[in-house]
Amino acid sequence: MFTRLYIHIPFCRRKCPYCAFVSQESENSLGSYPELLLKEMRLASQKAAPQKPLQSIYFGGGTPSLLEPGQVAGLIAEARNTFGLSTRVEISLEANPGTVDHERLAGFRSAGVNRLSLGVQSFDDRMLKTLGRIHSAQQARDAFSAARSAGFTNIGIDLIHALPGQTDQMWHTDLEQALQLAPEHISVYGLSVEEQTPFAELYAEDSPLLPDEELAASMFETADTQLTAHGYEHYEIANYARPGFRSRHNSGYWQRDGYLGLGAGAHSFLRNEHYGSRVANTPDIDKYSATIQAGGLAREDVTFLSREDAMAEFMFLGLRLADGVEFSSFEQEFGVSPESVYATVFKELVTAGLLKRINNSVSLTRRGMLLSNPVFARFLP
Structure with missing residues (x-):
């Protein structure tokens, strides 16, 4: 029914004004949330079983790097005991550069994480301020160096283009700085102004502050030209990788592999006797907590595909x-x-x-x- 596991951490130090993902601000402690994830994993295993040992685990958010390394190790150990892990399992964790240092990253690596996704978004401090990010460009570079010294040999960098006030030259410089670090994977996303976010109030669809369609298309071409010239494979609309370093978890998503989602706001795709079912957990963290503590699954919606x-x-x-x-x-x-x-x-x-x-x-x-x-x-x- 599934071969992949997604674990959602809906907490951030500060909510970015462009973000529409399920998350809320939490300065430090995540409270009992990690223990709830362990309980949900055990409860879910009684309802659905993997088709074979898990091929990938992905910690997404929110900001998964707010988890303590010991909590990540505990979740991975529970997944191994509950579902089994492939000998080649890919275990990814998204990290905000403003939340990590060498010690923390070394702890994640020791816990079993073997792929790190750094949410850099830009190497321009002006753009980072516009995006409401908590880190600086230098912190992003330092986080990458710390990840390398902590033993990570598979690191991805996320960048966003078509930002308010951004020029093609600024985007070219962002890409050059990313390439200087030589990550194994680079994701380049065009800014999407989502409803019910602060950005939706600041920037209407036709706002003169946003790059027009022609400039946004030019930025897409700029990324493709620069990244492929440096040996990256353009394997998905927004994703580039060194040979052998494509995101296996996300590739499985695009190929409709079954995956189990844990956590508030998490989604699952389960392969079953129908044509598959899509399951959504409640995004309400309090409701999620109460339901899991009572021994139930916090599933808010189940859709069986025709x-x-x-x-x-x-x-x-x-x-x-x-x-x-x-x-x-x-x-x-x-x-x-x-x-x-x-x-x-x-x-x-x-x-x-x-x-x-x-x-x-x-x-x-x-x-x-x-x-x-x-x-x-x-x-x-």
């Missing part, structure tokens, strides 16, 4: 990957060729220059990557 839903997901998740969608994989999953289902959509998107067909597969063109959301919408039932 065949049409599953086929659409297969297409738009698979198209996020540079390799695209293999027709044979679709047929193996659903017993029909995608051409028999989406012939008209394929023809329209290829004609529009958004999709390309190579032998028996389809993938996004460069223009299709820039306009991916409208492309994906064409596959919805």
Whole structure:
């Protein structure tokens, strides 16, 4: 039913004004939350079992680096005892550069974390201030160096572009500084102004303070040119990796591997006798806590996918990957060729220059990557 585990830590030192993820501010202690995660893991194991030992564990947030290394070690040990871990398990942890030092990072490495994702976002202190980040550019560089000295050989850096007041040259400099550190993985996300965030009040969709579509597209091209020139594989719309260092957890997500989500606001995708079910935990931390303490699962919503839903997901998740969608994989999953289902959509998107067909597969063109959301919408039932 699942081969991957996601653990959500919905706490931050300070909530960033652009962030729409489930999180709340917590200066230091996470209280009993780590113990609740252990209990939820045991409760969930009574309802669903992995198809095989876990292939990956991902600590996301929020700010997972607020966990103590001993708490991370305890959660990994419980996962090993409850579900079993592959001998090649990838264990990722997201870290805010403003919350870590060498001792803490060495503790995470000793706990079993073997992949670190640093939420740098920018190496420009002006942009970091705009984003409401708690760290400086120098702290980001120091955190990366500390991670290396702590023994991490698989480090990713997250960057955001199309920021208020950002120029293409500023973005070029951000990328150059990231490349100087030589991480194994770089994610480059365009800023998305989400509803019900402070940014939504500050920056309307057509705000002159935000880069226009032409500049945002230029930034996408700038990233692709610089990163591929330095040997990074562009393997997903927003993700680049050295050969052999693609995020296995996220790749599994895009390939519709089953995963179990733990924590307030966590989501799961469980492979079952249907075409899969998507499960959402309550984002209310107090409600989550009370339900788990009472011995229940804090699931707020369960959706069983129809065949049409599953086929659409297969297409738009698979198209996020540079390799695209293999027709044979679709047929193996659903017993029909995608051409028999989406012939008209394929023809329209290829004609529009958004999709390309190579032998028996389809993938996004460069223009299709820039306009991916409208492309994906064409596959919805």
